[in-house]
Amino acid sequence: MATKQLASWALTLQFANLTTPVVDMAVKSLHNWGGCAIGGYHQPVVALVQDAMVPFAAPGNSSLLGIQGFYDAQHVALMNGLASHVDDYDDTHVDTPIHPSGPVASALLAFSEWKGNVTGKDFLTAFVAGLETEMKLGLSVYPEHYDIGWHITSTVGSVGAAVACGKLLNLTQEEMQFAISTASIQVIGMHSSFGTDQKPFHIGRAAQSGLFSAVMAKGGLHGALDGLEDKLGWVNVVSTRNNITDYFNILGKVWETTRNTFKPYPCDRVLHAPIDGWVQVRKQALEQGLSFSSITNITARTNPSVLFLTDNPDPQTGLAAKFSFYHAAAISLLIGQATPTQFSDEVVRNTTIKALSKKVSVIGDKTIPDYSAYVSVTFGNGIVLDTHVEHAIGSLANPLSDDYLRVKFLDQVSKQIGEENAQCAHMAFLNMVDLRDMRELTKTFTSKLTRRDSRRGDPSVYIM
Numbered sequence: 001m002a003t004k005q006l007a008s009w010a011l012t013l014q015f016a017n018l019t020t021p022v023v024d025m026a027v028k029s030l031h032n033w034g035g036c037a038i039g040g041y042h043q044p045v046v047a048l049v050q051d052a053m054v055p056f057a058a059p060g061n062s063s064l065l066g067i068q069g070f071y072d073a074q075h076v077a078l079m080n081g082l083a084s085h086v087d088d089y090d091d092t093h094v095d096t097p098i099h100p101s102g103p104v105a106s107a108l109l110a111f112s113e114w115k116g117n118v119t120g121k122d123f124l125t126a127f128v129a130g131l132e133t134e135m136k137l138g139l140s141v142y143p144e145h146y147d148i149g150w151h152i153t154s155t156v157g158s159v160g161a162a163v164a165c166g167k168l169l170n171l172t173q174e175e176m177q178f179a180i181s182t183a184s185i186q187v188i189g190m191h192s193s194f195g196t197d198q199k200p201f202h203i204g205r206a207a208q209s210g211l212f213s214a215v216m217a218k219g220g221l222h223g224a225l226d227g228l229e230d231k232l233g234w235v236n237v238v239s240t241r242n243n244i245t246d247y248f249n250i251l252g253k254v255w256e257t258t259r260n261t262f263k264p265y266p267c268d269r270v271l272h273a274p275i276d277g278w279v280q281v282r283k284q285a286l287e288q289g290l291s292f293s294s295i296t297n298i299t300a301r302t303n304p305s306v307l308f309l310t311d312n313p314d315p316q317t318g319l320a321a322k323f324s325f326y327h328a329a330a331i332s333l334l335i336g337q338a339t340p341t342q343f344s345d346e347v348v349r350n351t352t353i354k355a356l357s358k359k360v361s362v363i364g365d366k367t368i369p370d371y372s373a374y375v376s377v378t379f380g381n382g383i384v385l386d387t388h389v390e391h392a393i394g395s396l397a398n399p400l401s402d403d404y405l406r407v408k409f410l411d412q413v414s415k416q417i418g419e420e421n422a423q424c425a426h427m428a429f430l431n432m433v434d435l436r437d438m439r440e441l442t443k444t445f446t447s448k449l450t451r452r453d454s455r456r457g458d459p460s461v462y463i464m
């Protein structure tokens with residue numbers, strides 16, 4: 001029943017069914033995703049994949065968001081998905097560690113640019129259908145599925161992307177079941193990739209697989225009609241927990257979309273609370289005129305997931321440093337900022353930062369939720385500064401303000417495509433609900449892009 005139930009719910013969902021908080025959060029999520037996807041093109045791994053794929057990607061009308069380049073929708077879904085997650089700066093569902101927007105938005109925008117005449121309202125409705133799919137599916141198997149080592153964002157992402165694209169394709173009920181089922185067999189992503197080039201690839205591939213599955217369903221590819229709930233289907237094969245019936249019964253009654261949150265810092269979400277605390281301690285230390293070179297000890301008492309996910313004492317790359325509480329502490333105290341710049345390879349190699357990171361330790365405490373932390377720093381003469389972060393910035397109870405989101409977007413995007421284009425992109429994403437054709441959104445900034453150098457390879461390959 002579950003696959004059929006999801007297909008039927010998604011196909012009947014209309015813009016008018018979406019509550020105002022759902023629409024608002026969907027728009028914010030797409031805006032935040034857009035900033036990450038455009039800005040993410042600065043990372044070498046994105047250029048590397050693009051360079052390698054040039055001989056295989058077909059010409060098309062879908063936009064690589066951070067550089068001048070138009071290719072077929074499947075290739076663009078992969079590239080924008082990769083770029084949107086590479087900085088680990090995207091979004092997080094409160095009740096699971098799913099970063100929901102990446103797989104769905106990356107597939108849906110590329111697909112809409114191919115299709116043409118997709119209105120902002122239809123786009124948002126399909127986006128919400130995809131988001132709800134991912135999060136309900138994730139809740140049905142969390143935490144067992146995640147704890148065994150699956151990267152839950154991508155394992156549910158292909159299904160969310162298939163549902164979203166399938167909706168725009170106006171699939172029949174049965175075709176949608178096949179689309180869901182075909183997406184579900186393309187399971188991708190394990191924790192072993194965290195901190196490496198492979199992690200953002202999970203999101204790109206999930207987007208691409210989802211789009212592929214919807215197109216294949218329209219084309220007539222058949223398979224299991226009950227691919228999610230079958231005894232040997234997705235839920236039962238990838239998880240020892242199966243609560244899919246209960247969660248799918250509340251599709252459209254409880255909206256997971258409103259429980260999405262945006263990352264304040266470009267690193268694993270469990271580091272946000274301790275970073276918040278260390279940045280506060282830095283402010284106190286500056287006020288008291290304490291010297292950072294006198295620091296002898298840095299600690300955090302946090303949820304044990306910080307140790308499970310980020311206990312890397314000696315990261316060698318910016319991507320690895322996104323999973324290192326040692327690096328996070330050192331940059332928070334020495335620089336007082338955690339933006340993509342502080343997670344670059346160059347900053348990771350900085351010897352002052354490396355030296356301070358050796359003084360950091362974390363104590364896991366199950367009674368502390370992952371949005372809280374107690375941090376403490378010992379300075380010379382035994383002076384101790386400490387603080388308790390009850391609700392980290394960006395958590396559900398302390399969400400990023402519109403102003404923070406604007407600054408975050410413009411900072412990422414201006415660096416990649418210039419300030420003027422960044423302003424256009426910012427406004428276009430926030431006002432998408434009124435668009436008659438989603439192609440207008442990307443035109444506001446991609447049409448003015450000039451050729452940009454990649455860090456690796458020949459920049460001319462981007463120009464079609």
Ligand SMILES: *[C@@H]1O[C@H](CO)[C@@H](O)[C@H](O)[C@H]1NC(C)=O
Nearest residue numbers: 058059060061071072114116
């Ligand atoms: C791109 O769009 C143009 C104009 O609408 C159309 O003529 C062309 O066939 C499209 N190209 C592809 C590959 O879809």
Ligand SMILES: *[C@@H]1O[C@H](CO)[C@@H](O)[C@H](O)[C@H]1NC(C)=O
Nearest residue numbers: 113114115116117118436437
């Ligand atoms: C989009 O709609 C316009 C106006 O109705 C029509 O002329 C055009 O052919 C449509 N394009 C596509 C790709 O469906």
Ligand SMILES: *[C@@H]1O[C@H](CO)[C@@H](O)[C@H](O)[C@H]1NC(C)=O
Nearest residue numbers: 011168169170171172173174
């Ligand atoms: C969608 O498909 C249904 C049949 O499944 C058809 O009645 C309807 O007209 C289609 N809508 C669009 C916009 O193509």
Ligand SMILES: *[C@@H]1O[C@H](CO)[C@@H](O)[C@H](O)[C@H]1NC(C)=O
Nearest residue numbers: 139241243244245246247250
């Ligand atoms: C299954 O999901 C329902 C609906 O959210 C929830 O009330 C229930 O506690 C869940 N059961 C398990 C075993 O997770």
Ligand SMILES: *[C@@H]1O[C@H](CO)[C@@H](O)[C@H](O)[C@H]1NC(C)=O
Nearest residue numbers: 334335346347350351352353
């Ligand atoms: C290393 O980081 C410190 C703290 O931000 C900074 O003062 C110093 O200039 C950096 N050193 C190099 C070589 O970049």
Ligand SMILES: *[C@@H]1O[C@H](CO)[C@@H](O)[C@H](O)[C@H]1NC(C)=O
Nearest residue numbers: 296297298299358359360361
């Ligand atoms: C810092 O203090 C903690 C808790 O007292 C201790 O476990 C840790 O070893 C100390 N670290 C250093 C570098 O002294």
